[in-house]
Amino acid sequence: MKKLTLRDLDVKEKRVLVRVDFNVPLSDAGTVADDKRIRAALPTIRHIYEAGGTAILMTHLGRPKGKVLPELSLAPVAEHLRHLLGGRTVNFIDATVGERVEKRIGALAPGEIILLENLRFHEGETANDPDFAAALARLGDVYVNDAFGTAHRAHASTVGVTRHFERCAGGFLMEKELDYLSRLLEKPESPFVALLGGAKISGKIDVIRNLAGRTDTILIGGGMAGTFFAARGWAIGDSLVEEEKINVARALLSDIGEEKMLLPVDVVVASAFRENAARRVVAPEKIEPGWRIMDIGPASVELYAAKIVEGRTVFWNGPMGVFEMPPFSTGTRALAEATARATDGGAVTVIGGGDTARAVREEDLEERITHVSTGGGASLEFVEGRELPGVAALTDA
Numbered sequence: 001m002k003k004l005t006l007r008d009l010d011v012k013e014k015r016v017l018v019r020v021d022f023n024v025p026l027s028d029a030g031t032v033a034d035d036k037r038i039r040a041a042l043p044t045i046r047h048i049y050e051a052g053g054t055a056i057l058m059t060h061l062g063r064p065k066g067k068v069l070p071e072l073s074l075a076p077v078a079e080h081l082r083h084l085l086g087g088r089t090v091n092f093i094d095a096t097v098g099e100r101v102e103k104r105i106g107a108l109a110p111g112e113i114i115l116l117e118n119l120r121f122h123e124g125e126t127a128n129d130p131d132f133a134a135a136l137a138r139l140g141d142v143y144v145n146d147a148f149g150t151a152h153r154a155h156a157s158t159v160g161v162t163r164h165f166e167r168c169a170g171g172f173l174m175e176k177e178l179d180y181l182s183r184l185l186e187k188p189e190s191p192f193v194a195l196l197g198g199a200k201i202s203g204k205i206d207v208i209r210n211l212a213g214r215t216d217t218i219l220i221g222g223g224m225a226g227t228f229f230a231a232r233g234w235a236i237g238d239s240l241v242e243e244e245k246i247n248v249a250r251a252l253l254s255d256i257g258e259e260k261m262l263l264p265v266d267v268v269v270a271s272a273f274r275e276n277a278a279r280r281v282v283a284p285e286k287i288e289p290g291w292r293i294m295d296i297g298p299a300s301v302e303l304y305a306a307k308i309v310e311g312r313t314v315f316w317n318g319p320m321g322v323f324e325m326p327p328f329s330t331g332t333r334a335l336a337e338a339t340a341r342a343t344d345g346g347a348v349t350v351i352g353g354g355d356t357a358r359a360v361r362e363e364d365l366e367e368r369i370t371h372v373s374t375g376g377g378a379s380l381e382f383v384e385g386r387e388l389p390g391v392a393a394l395t396d397a
């Protein structure tokens with residue numbers, strides 16, 4: 001990593017202000033429903049207390065938009081972290097900045113941990129307000145950013161706060177994420193196969209453009225295939241289409257070439273956007289009015305799986321279909337298995353967070369993927385070739 005890392009800091013008897021990404025889904029009962037992001041930050045947290053530093057953890061949760069919403073309190077997350085650390089005390093305070101918080105932190109002994117309340121209960125967080133950033137900075141002697149999932153946002157806790165510290169380092173999760181994602185852009189081993197799906201082409205256009213020169217094959221699936229089919233001039237019934245992006249899709253097809261960028265050769269269509277709707281497999285140029293694309297078809301699965309398994313580097317972002325509905329999850333599940341097989345064969349496989357990470361986890365395949373990113377939006381922006389503000393703000397190594 002070209003930035004300082006936690007290893008470069010002496011944290012002994014220091015107050016270490018750590019931006020983590022504990023933006024996790026909560027169950028209806030208010031408990032942590034998926035703790036992947038919390039577990040991913042444990043190496044950083046453990047390193048700090050084992051080295052005799054006080055870990056002051058701060059994160060956002062959900063989108064309270066500057067209001068105090070009790071259902072978005074981090075208290076249950078503190079409880080969950082305590083459980084993950086084998087019962088070690090995790091202090092929690094129902095505030096983020098101010099004298100009371102400073103006093104409480106001042107009373108902690110080296111090796112102790114405290115989690116602050118939801119950063120986004122303050123408007124100043126997403127506004128990158130300098131006063132709020134300065135108030136956060138008062139809480140620590142050194143600063144560590146381990147929140148890869150929020151690194152694409154210039155907020156008070158990721159960017160503004162760094163102005164107040166001489167040395168700002170990335171945590172171990174940040175380091176790992178950047179290492180694996182950099183490999184995709186810098187000298188990836190060939191064949192490099194990118195699998196892109198999800199609802200929309202917008203948000204993926206720059207990813208496709210930036211990967212085009214680096215990959216051997218780009219496989220397109222999901223709802224966004226519809227816009228490419230429309231660009232070929234095909235009628236696609238009631239399928240999702242972004243009319244204003246048809247021209248972009250046409251340009252991508254001609255710039256990259258259809259040898260390199262593949263579209264599904266068959267699709268599963270349904271008579272309605274419903275789990276129990278009638279469904280059939282058709283060629284994409286034969287979609288009748290009233291039907292809509294819900295998944296890639298079996299011939300596409302076979303074609304794509306063969307490409308993936310041959311890959312030495314595989315990057316995947318976005319489900320192949322409406323995978324939340326079991327009848328339309330087949331394509332996504334089959335390609336998750338193909339990606340795992342590629343890893344078994346020695347390929348470096350990287351999943352770009354979000355829905356795709358969820359699909360892989362649901363299939364119990366996480367262990368057979370080289371790296372599953374904790375940041376959907378952040379990993380996409382990275383692969384687009386953009387500099388992430390939260391990373392740029394760290395001290396150069």
Ligand code: AMP
Pocket residue numbers: 197198199200221222223224240293294295317318319320321322323324354355
């Ligand atoms: P994204 O956030 O762009 O990665 O999109 C993820 C969403 O795309 C998931 O919720 C999927 O249900 C949805 N999706 C995938 N394929 C389709 C499709 N053919 N039609 C509608 N939505 C889709």
